[in-house]
Amino acid sequence: MRRFWICSILTTVAVFGALHLASAPAAGQANSGKARAPKGKPTPRTADGKVDFSGVYQPPGRGPGDPPSKSGEGYSHNIARDLDPDEVPMQPWAKEIFHKRFDEDQSKDDPEGFCLPMGTPRTAPYPWKILQTDKLLVILFEGNVHSYRQVFLDGRPHDPTVKETWWGDSIGKWEGDTLVIDTVGLGFGDGRNNRAWLDADGHPRTNRLHVIERLTRPELGMIVDEITIDDPGAYTKPWKVREVSQLAPAWEIQENICNENQDDNGQNLDAQHLISLPSGIGKQK
Numbered sequence: 001m002r003r004f005w006i007c008s009i010l011t012t013v014a015v016f017g018a019l020h021l022a023s024a025p026a027a028g029q030a031n032s033g034k035a036r037a038p039k040g041k042p043t044p045r046t047a048d049g050k051v052d053f054s055g056v057y058q059p060p061g062r063g064p065g066d067p068p069s070k071s072g073e074g075y076s077h078n079i080a081r082d083l084d085p086d087e088v089p090m091q092p093w094a095k096e097i098f099h100k101r102f103d104e105d106q107s108k109d110d111p112e113g114f115c116l117p118m119g120t121p122r123t124a125p126y127p128w129k130i131l132q133t134d135k136l137l138v139i140l141f142e143g144n145v146h147s148y149r150q151v152f153l154d155g156r157p158h159d160p161t162v163k164e165t166w167w168g169d170s171i172g173k174w175e176g177d178t179l180v181i182d183t184v185g186l187g188f189g190d191g192r193n194n195r196a197w198l199d200a201d202g203h204p205r206t207n208r209l210h211v212i213e214r215l216t217r218p219e220l221g222m223i224v225d226e227i228t229i230d231d232p233g234a235y236t237k238p239w240k241v242r243e244v245s246q247l248a249p250a251w252e253i254q255e256n257i258c259n260e261n262q263d264d265n266g267q268n269l270d271a272q273h274l275i276s277l278p279s280g281i282g283k284q285k
Helices: 002-010 017-023 027-032 092-104 271-276
Strands: 055-057 128-132 136-141 148-152 169-175 178-184 210-219 222-230 239-246
Touching: none
Parallel strands: 148 169
Antiparallel strands: 055 128, 128 136, 136 148, 169 178, 178 210, 210 222, 222 239
16 A cells, blocks of 8 residues: 555656646547537436536636636636635635745645645546436546545435545535535645645645535536635635536546656656655655
């Protein structure tokens, strides 16, 4: 197990790999172009009448005709891209560490740049897929080492053993046509480490993070995710973002490997940056 973990960590991308990946076209996108689902088609439903969220979707904010953001960035770079800076209620320490990560360090220690998972509620600039049954909704991500997320719909409570994870423990319940997803067990410590960020810019998340999502599908061609970020460890009050993802007709998610950045001699150019990881793997004496 330890060997597998070390090998996983050593498959890193370049220092700015996360920034590069955020701007590069996804493999799934290359085959199908920017196809767009026809507008105004009715919301698909399962046999029991529930909204059916199944399908492959373009990353939020990156579909054809999607409006630009206030910050000029995608959600993968800035989860608060549609908000003014003063609408993100960061505590003083959170503002300080965000400034260091984004302005001073230029996101060089972004955890995704070391092939670590994005985590809830961070998004990636790659297609993603939903598989839905009456008891379980699974989200498959093309990017970020093919991570997946489970949302349990069978009425179970939260699992109290799930603590300090990237994706958390997610349970869903229906409120009419809205699927309300409650996620706990997130974050790592006080958020000052580099295990998980909310985005590539460096908005922090702590182990007090609690995420509520209200997922709707107003028509065939889109999903709307209204996200409430409640993290009293880093923010003075809960705050919300709204992400809209377009259906990607005829698309399938494809293989996408997070790999190390090697020179001509096969040496990992990024090993020196592994000292920023909590475990200190790769630290040179």
